[in-house]
Amino acid sequence: MVKSANNMKEVAQKAGVSVSTVSRVLAGKTYISENTREMVENAAKELNYRPNVMAKGLKLGRSNAIALMIPSIDNLMFPDIVRGVEDVAQSHNFVVTLCNTDEDMNKEKLYMKKLSNMGVDGIVFATMRKNSDYVRSLHEEGFPIVLTSRNYDGKLDAVVINNLLSAYKGVSYLISRGYKNIAIALGDEELPLYQKRLLGYKKALEEANIPYKEELVMREVGTNDSFYPLTKDLLKNHPEVDCFFATNDIRAIIIIRALRDMGLRIPEDIGVMGFDDTQISALVDPPLTTIHQPLYEIGASAAKRLIFQIQHKQEKGNLALPKIEILETELIVRKSTK
DSSP, X not given: OOOOOOSHHHHHHHHTSOHHHHHHHHTTOSSSOHHHHHHXXXXXXXXXXXXXXXXXXXXXXXXXXXXXXXXXXXXXXXHHHHHHHHHHHHXXXXXXXXXXXXXXXXXXXXXXXXXXXXXXXXXXXXXXXXTOHHHHHHHHTTOOEEEESOOOSSOSEEEEEOHHHHHHHHHHHHHHTTOOSEEEEEOOTTSHHHHHHHHHHHHHHHHTTOOOOGGGEEEOBSXXXXXXXXXXXXXHHOTTOOEEEESSHHHHHHXXXXXXXXXXXXXXXXXXXXXXXXXXXXXXXXXXXXXXXXXHHHHXXXXXXXXXXXXXXXXXXXXXXXXXXXXXXXXXXXXSOO
């Protein structure tokens, strides 16, 4: 039995042409030479290649519709990203379909099947994970995709921040304010963004000759709410902790609640820093020192790049080379640190 090829890349290698050329041949484009068409068709036949039905359904769309895949609108960083995507899409006469995946890959795949029936022209993904191979496969077959927040191998378009540098600057500021025993509240370490924020934390400690202590790393157990008991437990065992660096604002707010319930004053007794600068960060008591992500601009830039790729595909028959756009962050000093 002949093994089927997994994607167009294998067919392209067999035929000695580019993936975009394979895409154009299989799509029935008329401006391909007969010799090239024959090479591609023979290669596809030899490899028993069957086109990705989902990708084919998506690429048939000229709907002026795009999709935005996010983990959850309940996550405070995403409303601004959604607004940025929607405003740019609307200005280019595109409509946006919003999909909440709840970090469930089966739910994400179900959305993908529904989107293929709708014929959307491209997707902004804020849910990419290391094993999201079907997303990579769609991109290899010429479907426009832009990542936000999460970026892995640099082979797809992405709009992100420098997480390592941002965390490093934040923790360095805390050290400059006299904090020496800084705990970190960490998110899902399968995601590169949290790996990088941990590295930034470690780098700032190292440069200040402060030893890194694994026991001062709080790791999420299930949900953000787990940081309430984790904070209390950490301080029972390590009362020397004088500040918490939380890798998002909601974790920082939960930590503040735990500290308040323990009778501690912020920042007089202990400091707290967040990350993201979501709208609520300025409204809590005390207002939160945090690292500002340009969330609206991330969404807007991702939508612009996606529409560019959609138009490039329509005009040239293939995607442009991927571009990684790294936006600047800013330290916002408020009253939760001294």
